[in-house]
Structures are given as structure tokens and as C-alpha cells.
Amino acid sequence: QVQLQESGPGLVKPSGTLSLTCTVSGGSINSSDWWSWVRQSPGMGLEWIGETYHSGYTNYNPSLKSRVTISVDKAKKQFSLKLTSVTAADTAVYYCAREAVAGIMIGFDYWGQGILVTVSS
Amino acid sequence: EIVLTQSPGTLSLSPGERATLSCRASQSVSSNYLAWYQQKPGQAPRLLIYGATSRATGIPDRFSGSGSGTDFTLTISRLDPEDFAVYYCQQYGGSPRTFGQGTKVEIK
Numbered sequence: 001q002v003q004l005q006e007s008g009p010g011l012v013k014p015s016g017t018l019s020l021t022c023t024v025s026g027g028s029i030n031s032s033d034w035w036s037w038v039r040q041s042p043g044m045g046l047e048w049i050g051e052t053y054h055s056g057y058t059n060y061n062p063s064l065k066s067r068v069t070i071s072v073d074k075a076k077k078q079f080s081l082k083l084t085s086v087t088a089a090d091t092a093v094y095y096c097a098r099e100a101v102a103g104i105m106i107g108f109d110y111w112g113q114g115i116l117v118t119v120s121s
Numbered sequence: 122e123i124v125l126t127q128s129p130g131t132l133s134l135s136p137g138e139r140a141t142l143s144c145r146a147s148q149s150v151s152s153n154y155l156a157w158y159q160q161k162p163g164q165a166p167r168l169l170i171y172g173a174t175s176r177a178t179g180i181p182d183r184f185s186g187s188g189s190g191t192d193f194t195l196t197i198s199r200l201d202p203e204d205f206a207v208y209y210c211q212q213y214g215g216s217p218r219t220f221g222q223g224t225k226v227e228i229k
Binding site for chain 2: 036048060061062097104105106107108112113114
């Protein structure tokens with residue numbers, strides 16, 4: 001059973017950098033799957049931030065691309081999110097999720113529990 | 122970017138009734154890569170349906186998905202008390218991945 005767990009600060013100052021890590025257990029990060037970050041705020045609903053593959057290839061949402069970096073550490077079975085120049089609009093629950101690939105694409109079949117990040121001074 | 126529009130915003134039904142949720146895409150969803158998720162308060166979304174019509178592992182057969190191209194439907198044949206939640210559609214055939222705004226299924 002794959003499990004994902006987000007970790008990182010719950011409070012970030014405006015103009016600062018939001019940094020989160022997702023640890024994968026119960027499965028391989030070297031699989032054919034993609035590893036994503038998704039956030040959810042009352043005003044924006046569910047928003048896909050971007051994804052990474054175990055090779056390090058990344059794909060970002062154009063709306064956030066200038067501020068986002070997603071990276072993978074295969075040895076630690078982790079992938080990370082950095083979002084720069086944050087404002088109150090970036091306050092949200094951040095989820096990491098697996099986009100499964102099993103011959104065909106399956107969608108986001110495993111999710112972390114989510115971590116609330118508040119942007120405030 | 123593909124915009125997904127869900128209707129209705131809220132569905133008020135009683136246990137045992139049938140629920141029909143709609144998701145319309147602004148352009149055709151590649152390979153019908155359309156998923157449905159259920160979300161309860163304080164929880165992460167849970168995958169119900171992928172590829173527009175396939176049930177995810179462990180999902181009861183009262184949940185079914187249909188549709189293709191730009192029009193998709195999630196049907197819950199007989200609402201169980203645990204089914205009252207918010208439901209989202211999501212397309213993963215193109216980038217960026219996008220979600221609908223959600224339909225809340227509430228107890229009447």
C-alpha cells in the first residue's frame with residue numbers, strides 16, 4: 001500500500017519561499033508513475049501545481065511556472081516543492097499525489113493527507 | 122487549458138435515491154482521461170473513476186461513470202449515507218491538469 005506524507009512549515013512570511021517535501025513509502029518512486037503537487041484553497045478550489053518523474057523531468061502549471069520548482073530525491077524516496085515570492089493567495093492545503101501509469105494513465109490514485117500552509121507575517 | 126464545468130453546484134437528495142452529476146469540458150478530453158474524486162471534510166480527495174468509465178480499486182459498483190469527448194457523467198445508483206460529500210471531475214489528458222469546481226451532494 002503506497003503512502004504519501006507531506007512535511008514542512010505551516011507558516012510562511014509574505015515574499016518568502018514555501019518549501020514542502022513528500023515522502024513516499026510502500027512503493028517505488030522509480031516506477032512509471034508521476035509525482036504531483038496539488039493545492040486547495042476556498043477561493044481557487046483544487047489546483048494542480050506540477051509534477052516530476054523519477055528521472056527529474058518536470059512539468060508545471062503555466063499559472064505558477066515562474067515561481068515553482070519541483071525536484072526528486074530517489075535515494076530518500078522524496079519529492080519536493082518550492083514556491084517563491086508567496087502572497088496570501090498562496091495560503092492553501094497542499095497535497096502530494098501519485099498520478100498512476102499502468103499501461104494507461106489512471107489519475108491521482110494516492111494522496112497525502114495534506115498540509116495547511118498559511119502565508120502571513 | 123481545459124476548463125471543466127460541473128453541474129449542479131449542490132444536489133439535495135435522500136439516502137437510497139439516484140444521483141447524477143455532470144462535468145462538461147471546454148474542449149475534448151484526450152483519450153477520455155477524465156477522473157472523478159470524492160472528498161469529505163478534512164480528507165484528501167479519493168479516486169472513484171478513471172478513464173471516464175473505469176472504477177478504481179475498491180470502489181463500490183453503485184458508482185459509475187459515462188461519457189466521452191466533452192460531456193461526462195458520474196452516477197451514484199443508490200445513495201448510501203457515506204456518499205454525502207463533494208465530488209470533483211478532473212482531466213489528465215492534457216497539461217495543465219485541471220479540476221472542476223465541485224458538486225456537493227447533501228442530505229435532503
